[in-house]
Amino acid sequence: MAEHLTWGILGAGRIAGVFARGLAQSRTGKLLAIGSRCEEKAQAFGQEFGAPRCYGSYPELLADGDVQAVYIATPHPQHAQWAIAAAQAGKGILCEKPITLDLAGAQAVVQAARRNNVFLMEAFMYRCHPQTAKLVELLRGGAIGQVRLIRASFGFHAPFNAEGRLFAKALGGGAILDVGCYCVSAARLIAGVAAGRDFAEPLEIKASGHLGSTGVDEWALASLKFPGDILAQLATSISLTQDNQLSVFGSEGQITLPWPWAPAREGGQARILLKRDGEQQAQEIVVATDEYLYGLEADAVAAGWEDKQAAPPAMTWEDTLGNMRVLDAWRREIGVMYESLEGSGRA
Numbered sequence: 001m002a003e004h005l006t007w008g009i010l011g012a013g014r015i016a017g018v019f020a021r022g023l024a025q026s027r028t029g030k031l032l033a034i035g036s037r038c039e040e041k042a043q044a045f046g047q048e049f050g051a052p053r054c055y056g057s058y059p060e061l062l063a064d065g066d067v068q069a070v071y072i073a074t075p076h077p078q079h080a081q082w083a084i085a086a087a088q089a090g091k092g093i094l095c096e097k098p099i100t101l102d103l104a105g106a107q108a109v110v111q112a113a114r115r116n117n118v119f120l121m122e123a124f125m126y127r128c129h130p131q132t133a134k135l136v137e138l139l140r141g142g143a144i145g146q147v148r149l150i151r152a153s154f155g156f157h158a159p160f161n162a163e164g165r166l167f168a169k170a171l172g173g174g175a176i177l178d179v180g181c182y183c184v185s186a187a188r189l190i191a192g193v194a195a196g197r198d199f200a201e202p203l204e205i206k207a208s209g210h211l212g213s214t215g216v217d218e219w220a221l222a223s224l225k226f227p228g229d230i231l232a233q234l235a236t237s238i239s240l241t242q243d244n245q246l247s248v249f250g251s252e253g254q255i256t257l258p259w260p261w262a263p264a265r266e267g268g269q270a271r272i273l274l275k276r277d278g279e280q281q282a283q284e285i286v287v288a289t290d291e292y293l294y295g296l297e298a299d300a301v302a303a304g305w306e307d308k309q310a311a312p313p314a315m316t317w318e319d320t321l322g323n324m325r326v327l328d329a330w331r332r333e334i335g336v337m338y339e340s341l342e343g344s345g346r347a
């Protein structure tokens, strides 16, 4: 456990600002530095979010000996390069999801963290929220009997922009990597908890999807089969809005999280609906916290600092590697390739 951590952020984009706001509300973290590829952008970000040190390049931030932890908020294809550079600079790392474009990249990042003996966590913030802890508690307590089916969706309708991060292949576009990764991580968590573990790996993956004009998946489905015949149905999209819910069906009832992925960003109430078979109405379980979602994530980093990993249900290294393995398989099933991986033999 680290009582206090000084943070630097790499990439002054959209989520970096959201994280900076959450960090300011955390118990343990303080924003010290912002690194941007553009000096003026760094200055503007620093002013808006209260970062006293503003660097016009990422290497300059990594060379700052007072920065203990870095939050990597670049598009996915740049995650591996900067996570490895951060590890080599001795920084603890919170890296946005997906940790890299594929499993091989994730293995390289984990290896860098291990070799340099630094903290590493993939930034699935919902795993750090008490709503997820409550879901795990309900499942472990047998609230719905034996888990049999999981249904998860995460999809939104972004305006088409061939050059934008969501649609451009060169920037790791596509729904599976952007938000399908949440559905996979939730299914693996739930199937694991059902088996008395922290996560589980599917035995089978079947998928279909629509690839748009830029060659990335704009909407896609996957069916997963886990040990114990637990099945999961996952749906993701960047070109249509979905119900964005997580449901778990068991032998004695069902649990629904109406807003599982980004609960109560600035503190507040999250709701879990528990309906046991035979009951007329679902019971509403309210999970309330004053803490900001991204502040909780930063505090999870501090809590796991000495162990180099956060405690489940936050993402551990093995959990991240398992998640990436499934994302690789989902992409492969529907033919989503990234040129940046070509030549490495792992397009």
Ligand SMILES: NC(=O)c1ccc[n+]([C@@H]2O[C@H](COP(=O)([O-])OP(=O)(O)OC[C@H]3O[C@@H](n4cnc5c(N)ncnc54)[C@H](OP(=O)(O)O)[C@@H]3O)[C@@H](O)[C@H]2O)c1
Pocket (backbone or CB within 6 Å): 010, 011, 012, 013, 014, 015, 016, 035, 036, 037, 038, 041, 042, 073, 074, 075, 076, 078, 096, 097, 098, 123, 124, 125, 165, 171, 178, 262
């Ligand atoms: N956990 C969450 O809630 C959440 C939500 C949204 C996104 N994300 C993840 O966060 C990452 C960033 O997403 P975002 O929506 O914040 O993206 P964004 O607004 O486009 O910001 C990304 C930033 O990365 C930097 N960057 C470095 N290399 C770049 C390149 N080659 N092209 C473009 N930008 C580059 C840029 O900052 P500088 O110009 O300052 O260097 C840019 O502003 C993604 O991996 C995404 O999956 C997570």
